[in-house]
Amino acid sequence: MCGGPEAHAPGRVKRVTQPAGLQLRPPAHRVSRTAVWYWAARAAMLWVVVIGAEVAWLVASHEHRTAQVAVLAVSSAVGLAHLGVMPQWRYRIHRWEATPDAVYTQSGWFTQERRLAPISRIQTVDSKRGPLSQLFGLSDVTVTTASAAGPLVIEGLDKAVAEALVAELTATAQAAPGDAT
């Protein structure tokens, strides 16, 4: 691969829509369908705070009426669009897979990320249930390696699925030799 620089022709360039060559397939499993509601609720909480603050401003002060209404209208529109698009988009993207060799996750929506970690490099496997995810009967599974950059997080798994995954990963990681650094 250590060849000369790739020749790129000057002038007009054809847009790359579908890159040819090697590709990664997405991980096999989707997260729980309920996660859509979980993400929507999480985002809604944020927007309630933002819009609540703006309404408070509207009530408290009578100056700059135009600016106040404009800000409120824009953030309401952005908030609604976010709530309408983000959870469904996330649900289509968020996927995971654990094989005897590796853990593979895909997450995000506007910015998407795929992460791969060999089982032999796993240091800890945690499942976490925040108050909001408990409400929806969901669990997050976090897999860390010796690197401080980028633990693998699988959000919005069904509780039973998460428990089975943690048990499986812990068992396979223990069987792998080495100190994982």
Place this chain on the structure above:
Amino acid sequence: VTVPDLDSGTSPTAADMQEPWLRLDPRMLLVQPLVELFRALPILVPLVFFGRASNGGPPWSLIGAAIIVGRGCLIWVTTTYRVTAQHVQVRKGLLRRTTRTVPRDRIRTVDITAHPLHRVLGLARVAAGTGRSDRHEDEGITLDALTAAGAERLRELLLHRDNVQPDEVPAGQETAATLLARLDPGWVRFAPFTTSGFVTVLASAGVLWNVINEAHVDPTRVGPGPSIERHLRDAPVVVAATEVALTLLVLVTLASVVGYLLTFWGFRLERQPQGSLHVTRGLLTTRATTIEGRRLRGAELSEPLLLRAVGGARTLAITTGLRVGRGAERGGTVLLPPAPREVALTVAEAVLGNATPVRCRLRKHGVQAVRRRYTRALAGAGLLLALVALGWWAGAISSPSWWAALLAIPVALVLAADRARSLGHAWVDGTLVSRSGSLARRRVMLTTEGVIGCGLRSTWFQRRVGLVTLTATTAAGRQGYHVLDVPVPQAVGLAAAAMPAVVTSFLIAPDSAARMAR
């Protein structure tokens, strides 16, 4: 759930219990309180002033000083350590006793520093780094201070455990080390082209400003202050500005040269017979860093824009146990101070044991990646211009500075061109090579053993043009190294090359990839 197998080494065995606990060298009692006093100066100075103001009240500054000195003594009383067959243990704390146990086979680096007070008394501080950088608390151990000879013995014991007992280090062994690089005093010419001088001047100005404020002194009334002020006020604006700029330039140059000499005087990089890398340096405060050779995961060539302009570069180590820019470990990764580029390349070659990753030409990321450099730089400049325009419209900014802001466009274009030129990657001899950046251009060479995972991240804009940012995660150095804006097939190829066993089962053939339009 912590995977138990990996932590099994942390519980001491019965045999470990036999080992006696040792104390720090008692001479640290002479050093520690002074160091603590020096550190507490920012607090003590106001106390002195207040103490003088409230005539007859308790002598707060003396009480403060006594507390600090007492604390220094307590450290000696409460800190004990021992090195057993398996572990290093450090006990410390008075009310909250803590025992830190580190398995000896986890120790990757040992850093011995001695500041001038230490050196007068023949002492040194030992810091051992482990590769467990995933934890939030610092898992390494620090002993402040041992005798210089004791520190050396401990280093040998901790790093070369397989073949050397502490009492029987052969006398001639140190001399058998091979010298890889040593300071050439001429290299100091690169010092002004680093940011260190600027940072030093900025920090000193901050401290000075603080002291002036605390002491309620008007700098325009003391010493040469009044005449300087009068001169600057009477001189034409251009002359005054030039004078101030020149003064700053001289100060920054002086500070950077002095800083370079203080930090890197007597710099030597050696490879020891056991394969570890040994760096010694420092004029007043000496520092000796040892990096276990087997744990070296690669090297980094750092060429900031200014340094590059004068043909200089630095070399850094990528190793587990030394995180970049983190607390006491800061600067521990330096394998070569700013020096001629050719020397930096040679050192990187020697350290990696292979010239190809250091010298090879890099594969470019294509026209879309280049276009992204320009779009992003111009978007930044556009944002700046929009803000200035907004300020001008609101009446906060006058129109001359509005014209000055237009300079952002050519600057952005030059930066974008340089960033595009830097961008490249390669996979050679089991080493991932990635280069990017302009103001801080880096060429990273990371060996396969160091890669413990990977990530492919793309924004909507990147996906639209088939690019992705590949991150190779590692327990060493910066913890993750990026290959910026690389076409997807190349990124997947790199990931598959670095971790074949992991990535191969998730690959799909090109034709079925074409069917899966997203």
